[in-house]
Amino acid sequence: MLARSDELFSWPISGLIATVKKIKEKPDEIKRVIKAGIKANRYIRQNREGTIQFMMEWMKIDKEMATATYESSWKIYNEDGSVPEDGLRLIIEETKRPSRLTVKSHSTR
Numbered sequence: 254m255l256a257r258s259d260e261l262f263s264w265p266i267s268g269l270i271a272t273v274k275k276i277k278e279k280p281d282e283i284k285r286v287i288k289a290g291i292k293a294n295r296y297i298r299q300n301r302e303g304t305i306q307f308m309m310e311w312m313k314i315d316k317e318m319a320t321a322t323y324e325s326s327w328k329i330y331n332e333d334g335s336v337p338e339d340g341l342r343l344i345i346e347e348t349k350r351p352s353r354l355t356v357k358s359h360s361t362r
Contacts, residue, residue: 268336291334298330 269286276283297304301323308319331337 287334291332294330294334295332297327298332301327 269290271283304327305316305319305323308314308322309316312319312322314322
């Protein structure tokens with residue numbers, strides 16, 4: 254292994270999206286979801302064995318694979334749920350890049 258991605262840059266692994274309507278109509282629900290995410294991140298960081306057991310059951314993998322997965326990923330879950338600024342800037346820059354995909358049209362004959 255040459256390097257792990259978390260050693261090179263901070264890239265947010267997940268996020269929460271809500272419409273303005275949802276935020277206005279159900280702010281308590283939004284707060285509960287955010288709190289649950291922070292609680293889950295803390296659990297992952299503080300409870301290695303419990304998280305490995307969960308990974309084994311959820312991913313249907315053996316303990317060796319779950320342990321390796323945990324060891325390579327636990328650092329990406331921060332305890333306060335924030336997004337590192339450098340990671341957010343990286344996402345913004347990637348989003349601004351023009352797409353490299355090309356679309357071919359197919360005729361329906």
